[in-house]
Amino acid sequence: MASIPQRHTYYGGEAVGLSDLRGTEGSRHRRRHVTFGPYILGSTLGEGEFGRVKLGWSKHASNSPNEVPKQVAIKLVRRDTIPKNSEKEIKIYREINALKHLSHPNIVRLEEVLQNSKYIGIVLEYASGGEFYKYIQKKRRLKEGVACRLFVQLVSGVHYMHAKGLVHRDLKLENLLLDKHENLVITDFGFVNEFFAHNELMKTSCGSPCYAAPELVVSSKPYEARKADIWSCGVILYAMLAGYLPWDDDPKNPDGNDIAKLYHYITRTPLKFPEYVTPLPRDLLRRILCPDPKKRISMRNIEKHEWVRPHLPFLSITPEEWDRTMLSNQVFRPPKMKSQHSSRPRSNCSTSSTGSKSDKRDSLVIDSALVNLPAPPQESQSHVITKPSPPSPELRRSPVRGMNRHSRSNSAASIALQAVVDAEREHNMQQEVYISLSKKNHPHKNRNTPAFIVQRSNTHSGTSGNTSSLMNKDSTIVETSPAKGHTSKTEPKSNELHTLATSINKDSQNIRSKTNHTANQYHHFAAHHRKPRPTSYHPGSSASAAETSLPYPSMLASGEAQNQPAAGSSFDSTPSLQIEPSSVAPSGNQSPRMISRKSFSASKPSLDLQSVSGDLIKSQNDTGGLTKGINDQMQETGNDEARHSRRYSGVVVEKTCSTVTEEEVNSKDDHTEISKRTVMEKKPDNRKRFSFLSFYSTYETSKSSLDTNESKIASPPTTTRKQSSSIRQTTTSEPEEPKGNRSVASRRTRSSTKIYRQSVMVANIPESAPAAQPRPQNDQSTAKKVVDFFKRRSMRI
C-alpha cells in the first residue's frame, strides 16, 4: 500500500509530524479542478474570435469510476468583451439560436448555454477528431471513398440546415471538425442567416474569399445563399480530392493575393483537375463549381449524382427523419415545470456553485418580456449592422418572428435567457413531436399523417427528364412534401422510419463498441491553438423574395460558358418528390460510416440533463420559424405533419456558474495537453501542395494556460501547438498536373505573426479589375499589406 511520504518540518525546534501536517498536505494534494457549472475545465481546444474553447467534462459522471465522463467543448465568452448591441453579441446570439434548431449528426450539437458573472459558456459537443483541414493536410489528399463519405456528410448537414431555412454562409475547411470516428462536424454558425422563401436572395456577402461563390464577389446583386453554400461545398470537395484549392494556379496571381484577379480567373478559367481525380467526381465538381448560380447544381441533384450513389440511403434521410431519429436517441427528461401562475421563466442561475452573494447578484434578472425572443437582425442594404427589426408584413414562422419583441433583449446577458426560453419552447416542441410520433405509430388514429410521396425518380415528370446520364436514375429521395400535382399516395410507414433509426443505431453501437477504448482516452485528446476566425458580423437584409432573376455580370456569363457542366443543365430544376419505399431504409453496407455519435447511440449519455439543466420551462407558443423550409413544404402540401417534425434540438439551459474566474481560465492554459492533434501539426512537407492555412498565413499558437496549480490533475499535460499554415497559391497554369513539388516553404513561413482573422467589408470587385500596374514601391507595399489582410482573414465581401 502506498504510503504518504513522511515529511517533517522543523518549527522552532519542534518537529511536526505527518499527522500534524496531513491536513495541509492533504489539501495540497487534493485535486482541485477549475469548473464551470457542471463541467470540469480542461485544456484549451482552440481560440476564436470570442475567446477560448475549452475541453470540459461532466463532473457528475466522473463519480463512477467506470463511467467515462461526458466530454464537451465549452466556448467561453467573456461577457465584458461583448458590448451590448455589438456585432459580436449578434453573432453569438445567432450562433446559439441557430444551433438550437439544428439537430443533425454532422452539425455540432449545442448541449447547453451556461453563464456566470464573467463568462457565457456555450457548451458544444466535443469533436475530438480535430480540425478537418489538418486531417487533409496530414494525408495530403483524401482517397476517393473517404472523400465521398465525408462529402456526403457535408451535403447531408448542409441540406438539412437549408431545409430548416438556414444558410451557413461561411462553409470552409476551417469550420469543419471531425468527431472521434472521423465523421464530419460542421461548426461556426456565426454567419448563419435565415431565408424564408425558396428564391429568397440575400445581400450581405460573407465568408472567405477562397470559398466564396463568385456571385458574392463580382456582383452587388442579391444572391441565393443556398447556392453560395453549395459552391463552398464544391471548394471543400475539390480540396479533399485534389489536396489543394481550386483556381490557385493563375500565373498572373500566383499567390492569389489579388482577389479581383482571383475571381476573374475563377469565372473565366475552366476548372482543372489533377489526373488522379476520376471522371465522376470531376463531373460533380464541374456542376457545383459553376460560376453562374442559376446553372449551379442544386443540393437535391447533388444527392442524385452518380458519384454519391453508394451513400444514397444516407442522403435519402429527410430532415424530418433526422429530427425524429435524433430525437429518439436523445435522453430527454421532462423539465421541472414552472408554476402555472408564474408568467416568467424561473432560472436556477442563482444556484451557482459557490452560492456567493455576488454570484446571485450577477445572476440574470429575468424579464418576462424576454419570453418573446428578439428578432435576429435583418440584413441591411447598406451592409450596416442593424438591430432587430419589427416583424415583416409577411408572416414568417419563426420563433424569433411574429412575436412581440423585446427592445432590450440583445444584451449579452439576455442571450442565455433566450436559451432558457427556448428550452421551454423546445420542450413544447418535443412534446409535439412525441405526440406526432405516437400518432404515427398508430396511423389509424392519426388523421394528420404526413403525406410522403413514394415514387421512383425516373418516373416523375417534369424537369428531371433532362438529367444527365450521370445522375442516378434509380436514385430515390425521401421528401415530405409531394411534388406539384401529386397528392399523398403513400403514407410513410412508421416502421420505415424505425428501420432507419434502428439501422443507424446498430451501426452506431457497432462502432461504439469498437471505440470504447478510445472513449476512455478522451481526455487525453485535446488541442489548443489560436485559430483565426471571422470576427465581425454585418447583418443584411434579404432581398425580395419575388426577385427571381439574378442579373449576372457579363464576366460570369462568359465564365459560365467555360465552367458549365458538360451536360445536364437541368440539374437546377426542381426535382419532383420521389421515394422508393424499398430503398428508404438504408442498408448497412451502403450507409456511410458515420453515426457513432451520441445522438445515434442507444446508450445513455452520461450527462444528466436534468441535473445540469435545472429548470426547463415549457413554452406555450412555439411557432418554429427556423423551420421555415419545412413550413414551406407544409404550405405546399397542406401537410400539418411537417409542423410536428420540428425536432427537439437539445436542451438549452442557462445557468449561473460561478466557479470559473477569468484568472483561472487564463492561467489554466499553461499546462494544456494535446497529444493527438499535434500529430497533425508536424512540419509541413514541401512536397505537399495542400496546405490550407496559407490563406490565413501562419499564425502563432496561443499558448494556453488552462491549468492552475489547482487544476494540474484535471488538465492533461500541455503541448504548445504551432499552427502551420498556408494555402499555397501556385504559379503553374498547367492543367491536370499535380503540383506537389512547388516550393511554398517561403510562403508558408513568411508570416508568423499572430493573426486574428477579422471579417471585413470590401467593395464589390469591379468587373474588370484594373490590371496590376507598376506602382511606386511604397504603394505596392501598402497594397500588399491590404491584400494580405484580406487573404488571411475570413472576409466579409
Ligand SMILES: Nc1ncnc2c1ncn2[C@@H]1O[C@H](COP(=O)(O)OP(=O)(O)OP(=O)(O)O)[C@@H](O)[C@H]1O
Ligand atoms: N466542438 C468543438 N470540439 C472541438 N474543438 C472545437 C469545438 N469547437 C471549437 N473547437 C476548437 O476551437 C477553435 C475555435 O472555435 P470557434 O472557431 O468555433 O470559436 P469562435 O470563437 O466561434 O471563433 P470564430 O467565430 O472566430 O470562428 C476551433 O478552431 C477548434 O479548434
